[in-house]
Amino acid sequence: MKRTLGTCYYPEHWPEETWQDDARRMVAAGLTWVRIGEFAWSRLEPNPGEMTLGWMDRAIETLGQAGLKVVLGTPTATPPRWMLDRHTDMLAIDAQGNPRKFGSRRHYCFSHAGYLEESRRITRLLAERYGASPYVAAWQTDNEYGCHDTTLSYSAAARTGFRTWLRSQYADIDALNSAWGNVFWSMEYRSFDDIDLPNMTVTEANPSHTMAFRRYSSDMVVRFNQAQVEEIRPHSSAPISHNYMGRITDFDHFEVGKDLEIATWDSYPLGFLEDRVGATPEHQRMYAQQGDPDFQAFHHDLYRAVGRGRWWVMEQQPGPVNWAPYNPAPLPGMVRLWTWEAFAHGAEAVCYFRWRQAPFAQEQMHAGLLRPDGQDAPAMQEVAEMTRELADAPEVQPGTAPVALIFDYASEWAWSTQPHGAHLNYFGIVFDVYRALRRAGLSVDILPPTALDFSEYKVVLAPGLMTLGSELKAALENAPCTVLLGPRTNARTHDFRIPTPLPPDFADLDVTVSRVESLRPDMPRPLVGGGAVTGYIEELEGEVPTILHTQLGQPCAVAQGNRIYCSAILDDTGLDRLMIALCARSDLSYRAMPVGVRTRRCGSEEFWFNHTDKPVETDMGTLPPASVLRRTI
Amino acid sequence: MKRTLGTCYYPEHWPEETWQDDARRMVAAGLTWVRIGEFAWSRLEPNPGEMTLGWMDRAIETLGQAGLKVVLGTPTATPPRWMLDRHTDMLAIDAQGNPRKFGSRRHYCFSHAGYLEESRRITRLLAERYGASPYVAAWQTDNEYGCHDTTLSYSAAARTGFRTWLRSQYADIDALNSAWGNVFWSMEYRSFDDIDLPNMTVTEANPSHTMAFRRYSSDMVVRFNQAQVEEIRPHSSAPISHNYMGRITDFDHFEVGKDLEIATWDSYPLGFLEDRVGATPEHQRMYAQQGDPDFQAFHHDLYRAVGRGRWWVMEQQPGPVNWAPYNPAPLPGMVRLWTWEAFAHGAEAVCYFRWRQAPFAQEQMHAGLLRPDGQDAPAMQEVAEMTRELADAPEVQPGTAPVALIFDYASEWAWSTQPHGAHLNYFGIVFDVYRALRRAGLSVDILPPTALDFSEYKVVLAPGLMTLGSELKAALENAPCTVLLGPRTNARTHDFRIPTPLPPDFADLDVTVSRVESLRPDMPRPLVGGGAVTGYIEELEGEVPTILHTQLGQPCAVAQGNRIYCSAILDDTGLDRLMIALCARSDLSYRAMPVGVRTRRCGSEEFWFNHTDKPVETDMGTLPPASVLRRTI
Amino acid sequence: MKRTLGTCYYPEHWPEETWQDDARRMVAAGLTWVRIGEFAWSRLEPNPGEMTLGWMDRAIETLGQAGLKVVLGTPTATPPRWMLDRHTDMLAIDAQGNPRKFGSRRHYCFSHAGYLEESRRITRLLAERYGASPYVAAWQTDNEYGCHDTTLSYSAAARTGFRTWLRSQYADIDALNSAWGNVFWSMEYRSFDDIDLPNMTVTEANPSHTMAFRRYSSDMVVRFNQAQVEEIRPHSSAPISHNYMGRITDFDHFEVGKDLEIATWDSYPLGFLEDRVGATPEHQRMYAQQGDPDFQAFHHDLYRAVGRGRWWVMEQQPGPVNWAPYNPAPLPGMVRLWTWEAFAHGAEAVCYFRWRQAPFAQEQMHAGLLRPDGQDAPAMQEVAEMTRELADAPEVQPGTAPVALIFDYASEWAWSTQPHGAHLNYFGIVFDVYRALRRAGLSVDILPPTALDFSEYKVVLAPGLMTLGSELKAALENAPCTVLLGPRTNARTHDFRIPTPLPPDFADLDVTVSRVESLRPDMPRPLVGGGAVTGYIEELEGEVPTILHTQLGQPCAVAQGNRIYCSAILDDTGLDRLMIALCARSDLSYRAMPVGVRTRRCGSEEFWFNHTDKPVETDMGTLPPASVLRRTI
Numbered sequence A, B, C: 001m002k003r004t005l006g007t008c009y010y011p012e013h014w015p016e017e018t019w020q021d022d023a024r025r026m027v028a029a030g031l032t033w034v035r036i037g038e039f040a041w042s043r044l045e046p047n048p049g050e051m052t053l054g055w056m057d058r059a060i061e062t063l064g065q066a067g068l069k070v071v072l073g074t075p076t077a078t079p080p081r082w083m084l085d086r087h088t089d090m091l092a093i094d095a096q097g098n099p100r101k102f103g104s105r106r107h108y109c110f111s112h113a114g115y116l117e118e119s120r121r122i123t124r125l126l127a128e129r130y131g132a133s134p135y136v137a138a139w140q141t142d143n144e145y146g147c148h149d150t151t152l153s154y155s156a157a158a159r160t161g162f163r164t165w166l167r168s169q170y171a172d173i174d175a176l177n178s179a180w181g182n183v184f185w186s187m188e189y190r191s192f193d194d195i196d197l198p199n200m201t202v203t204e205a206n207p208s209h210t211m212a213f214r215r216y217s218s219d220m221v222v223r224f225n226q227a228q229v230e231e232i233r234p235h236s237s238a239p240i241s242h243n244y245m246g247r248i249t250d251f252d253h254f255e256v257g258k259d260l261e262i263a264t265w266d267s268y269p270l271g272f273l274e275d276r277v278g279a280t281p282e283h284q285r286m287y288a289q290q291g292d293p294d295f296q297a298f299h300h301d302l303y304r305a306v307g308r309g310r311w312w313v314m315e316q317q318p319g320p321v322n323w324a325p326y327n328p329a330p331l332p333g334m335v336r337l338w339t340w341e342a343f344a345h346g347a348e349a350v351c352y353f354r355w356r357q358a359p360f361a362q363e364q365m366h367a368g369l370l371r372p373d374g375q376d377a378p379a380m381q382e383v384a385e386m387t388r389e390l391a392d393a394p395e396v397q398p399g400t401a402p403v404a405l406i407f408d409y410a411s412e413w414a415w416s417t418q419p420h421g422a423h424l425n426y427f428g429i430v431f432d433v434y435r436a437l438r439r440a441g442l443s444v445d446i447l448p449p450t451a452l453d454f455s456e457y458k459v460v461l462a463p464g465l466m467t468l469g470s471e472l473k474a475a476l477e478n479a480p481c482t483v484l485l486g487p488r489t490n491a492r493t494h495d496f497r498i499p500t501p502l503p504p505d506f507a508d509l510d511v512t513v514s515r516v517e518s519l520r521p522d523m524p525r526p527l528v529g530g531g532a533v534t535g536y537i538e539e540l541e542g543e544v545p546t547i548l549h550t551q552l553g554q555p556c557a558v559a560q561g562n563r564i565y566c567s568a569i570l571d572d573t574g575l576d577r578l579m580i581a582l583c584a585r586s587d588l589s590y591r592a593m594p595v596g597v598r599t600r601r602c603g604s605e606e607f608w609f610n611h612t613d614k615p616v617e618t619d620m621g622t623l624p625p626a627s628v629l630r631r632t633i
């Protein structure tokens, strides 16, 4: 695999006479890819039905002739203003019942049939025109599905769609009433048309109701994306991608990804650390100009799974951004570090967002590779260095990691539907385990809940898998390797009920969760030997030997052969101890990483990254601040 | 009085074939009472007018035949979905103008005439059918009035009702304008029909307007409850009750209670500590698995007054609940402790909520006496112990405590209408005084503002009585015992004006409040001799000797004979000093309780409770953690 | 100039028989002015078109005959309830789309044409009747424009008005699209009628859109005020004023002030410290009973500029108020201190709000000069002292200060439209500089952005001037004195775009801002020599010598001749060092003030104020707590 670089470009933002020079500079910088078009609808169709594609023809021609490969985006994330005259009810409605109005982007409801048809229409027109272009080497559907909390909409269209979807799931209203336990609080419906969306209820809605709406809402994203794929495929053999975002969990990315050839994502390490990693202020200060050492890596591994091996960074932060609460500059070296990190996790390409900083509109404070006045911005120097380094780098083919970690969007919805403790969330639980694996020097594959073959792994971790299907359950029960389960494994059925026998109800694991407690975050329960339970613990019945327990004697991890059940949420020290136990049982060597240092293997290469702003001593020698070490193994 | 136990049961949740065994196990556990029916409307009347009461007949028969006494609830807290088709405008509207939709419970507006009539109808049908049942030994109206902030509704029905109510109060719009001072800011109305509800105003509404709406809203709860009582009474001689909640102060419980024979309440000590006690995080950590040492006791004493002596705990927490921010398990011993504590305060019965944990719907994480799989949950062991202990216990008749504390819902509304300091609230002020009385080892009677005869008490405390009628004022002026007043006693008229002469304007107490200050909570004003003023202080005129004053020389408590006026909000140390002074003037002995230990006398018995998780030395010897000591005196 | 005192009086609140005695007591207290009428509409016109002005005739007569001068307010801040029947759509709509209802005050939308006409009508009627009154010596339009966040309204009237305004600004929709960069995210409009207000968008609106709406909204306030002036002028030669508030920045006060003879403002030092100064809790505790030492001074200087030299305090806090989160009493001496402070900054008059505390409605907890029962409140003693002192005081004529500070409302909107760092705001930046000037013992003139002649000043400071017109830019470039610029000087065009060449693009200043960073507030970057950058820093290109730089070597202030560019937000120590450098370059002596002490020169007098609650040593000797020292220079 040849590793390549690219950038995101908006020809419609700049005078046509500058395009050629821009293209020339991109090529000179060593870039291969240029993504265009994803917000250009008002220029492609300024009036309903009036297509003005000439400029796009010329833009593609200019870029392609210069030697660049074009990724062409469908412009459906930004329907023009006139679309609202056609479809006055197409806006999403927020949970308080207010419309989310025109004036920025993503102003549509995934459930709206009329807009879905418009989205097909514009996609078809683009596919027909550019499907055979020699320069269009890949497609992108829409832009950042779910960003700005746009997956869930409480519109009339969503209500109608939800009813239809429920009918398809349950057929009979009595079946739904029974599955959801609607007898509780007299919530029984006499017809699917009685069912409203689960917002604005007096107190919490039935979790079965909420969970169904979460599943429905995810399906609507899948449907929307699928429709575009159906329009592009007949006209183009180029791969189709979508650019996902960081920590957007409201729809099932694996399901969307099934219809696409490539998964891409938009990586903004500094913005993410401030607004979504969920870190402590101390951690935020430590990595303010570097980003969290694991957050990007997690998403690299996640989207490699979503793309079934093929994935890119479509938008790489090249300097300060505009949208986080605070927007510092990356330390010198970080743009290069982030780029190599993506390649270390198997990326095919890394594209920088954006080529030239816009001097207008919402993102005018978002750095690009060029300043608004066209001068090189600081990142350009690191891009040049990347280009030089890639020229010398070997072709690699990423293999399989020794450790697998299951990530399941439905479990995320389940935890958020009923967290029990206000601070608990599935993403955090899985990410904490991921971080512990990285502190142990391990490379990780993330797997979807549809993964059933674990034969290549030494360990499979499935933390917090609150709801799971019978196939995955059987696969985990039969896995030949070490398996880590808990907490809350199999705690809810598909319909969001507590199953009987009580969870986890796993073969060859004599563990029953007899009671659960959520704990104040300021009341950790210390473990014997170091570490602590934080926020959640289960009481267990059964005869499985304890491997970790609290100072009060309550087990928080038990193990039977190569099956480990962790019945609590542990702090980092506790998780490190759990990973040591896991490695010991799995023929894996535990390599304790220095603070802020991470390593990853990719094919024949091993990478070491120093995410701190200080030099750090490692087994590979001293790593300078914000640096990458590459070696062949 | 024979003390009994019971539980809450939902036959409609379980297969009919399990009812008999459930009933048998209840009896075997020593339970006397079983409450049923309060959420069952969709099973009693699945379609409008189609009654299906057969299952209820059989459930009552099965439970009664097994030896249990049934408390039958009216199901009006959960009208079925079809009710909204009949009365599309029956939902409550929140203060921001949004409907509070169907999908959970309490989805109705107390002002809605149509729903009031439906509530009468279903109650009448149940009363007619079961009023003469030998097994129905008590009734419950609705469920937890006011829970989930459902007392105040800003609906069209409420607006219409409020106008009618105002007309009945003031007769003439000019009288209202004058009483409210509507000349201020040109708020004068020309007709009662001009008056809107006091929400969504540009800045705060006229406090007279807000206060009137608070009084009206409380009256609507009284009316709603009264209507059910009117339907039950002709058909049944069994006592009628309602299950109140903890710290719901939006309606006047004493007024509702006047129409009922028994007051019951729902006691969830761990959930309350997290979500409504108002404790510091330190206090919340200390009692996370025990609950606040005084919060339940306060409500026991309050509802004893509401029930005019007859009261129960209708729902007692038996394990972790589902609805607080964090939901730990009670320490072993606490279920027993809470049960004995209720009896120590004169309860007739304590019922555990609920029999078997539901594996579905909103409360699937709420522990019961049985687990979802039907096994005994940990609380069952403590219930068994209670049953054994009650068998040996004497019959008792609770008497009068030496100390009376007045609690007045209207004063709560007055403080919240105009707190002056953002953190000030009446409940907190009264509860702090109550806690200080308990730290002094005193048993307390809580009295309504309609209490006029204080002849049996050594002390009457009336802290924070911001608004009071002339009868209570006269009764306090003439009380033969020690009386504690202030702060803000008589600070507002019924119409919410500052009276002239300035407050408190009490006979035989030469005190005038000439100015008030609210203080930042982080700026306590230390007292000479220990303790501090926190948050609020009044400047006094008059010749009454000071008993407590700040280091700046400002009096905060003055006393003339057996009249004490406390002109500030004091911290715990300050309150302890005030209680010592109070006891000294009232022939009461002050018994300083160890931290977390409380005592109460009930008839011939004295109880000691250790609410901590450590053994504590007391005058009665060492109390183990989470333990009860009972002795005859 | 003769300095005078006054008060605010509401004859309509009190029995007519008390007016004469009230007037007599005002005169006896030494008061000259009495403001009346500004909330009296429901008494002036109780029914639509039915004028009842007799009582107002008698009130003016009574007050005037007693020797008082009347300031007559137009009552438009409180339209009566019947106005809403006439104009059902006149209410403002908040950013979430909800009406801001009747029931308090300021319940109107500035864009509403119908209400604007009503406002003209009532103003005309008053002007016709009282324009020639010998007792009406001044007018006040409305009351506290913009208070309670009432400048911005998202009503239908505002939307229509905004479209019309945009048409007048841009003429052609393509011009607007181009100016705003609406090609970004396909936000292009085909007609002005497509443009909505910039609220409730999915993510942030185009900052050009937001900024235009801010400019429009300010213009509507100017228009509203202008209309009243147009009605009064033909009938009266008395000066017209408006009473502005503290830190209301949503409309351009300079623009409103152009149509008025006098600027007045309402000074509530204790309330402001709690709810709008933006101080730390530590600072709030230190000055809880004195108010911030600079906040009032800043507004005195600001409104002196708004009034083009003529300004008053129209409402001076005389005791605890009712509306802040916490409302303590001022320290003894503070009412006098605040009064002298206003005179030290050139006030013509100081009026106390209010005469007698109202025992009803929203402000019943707001102290007056009299208590609700008519007794003197504590402030009366300090008013008496003021009266004695003023009798002996010389006539003064305020001159020009040595230092000018530009305050620009449009820059405030620009920073809030796009702060980049969540905590950054223009008011805070300017106010911090103002405070540093005051710590240096300097008297300051605040100037509007229309000031072009700086010849009388030694220094002009223009911090944070994010957007500025070409005239001011040229004037600053050509200023003969020292000029302090930055950060973000000239960072945006009028249409809210980044200009090219990049900012600041100032003549004779070789500085280019090549990149900006916003920083976490908990990550100060220390300076070499003391102080720190907090929250924001720019990277500079150019050859200008550095005068302050961080420990990492990054410049944060550079200076070329008498031009200083400050490229960061500095903490107080950093600002003090900047002021020392500024004074050194400008022939100004830097006088370091003791903590909490401030000085000001006014004409021939120099004042020293001790804002602390302790005695402080100064060059003038020991200042007692909360005291004023006056001396002739």
Ligand SMILES: [Zn+2]
Pocket: A086, A087, A088, A089, A090, A114, A115
């Ligand atoms: Zn449509």
Ligand SMILES: [Zn+2]
Pocket: B086, B087, B088, B089, B090, B114, B115
């Ligand atoms: Zn109805």
Ligand SMILES: [Zn+2]
Pocket: C086, C087, C088, C089, C090, C114, C115
């Ligand atoms: Zn109108």
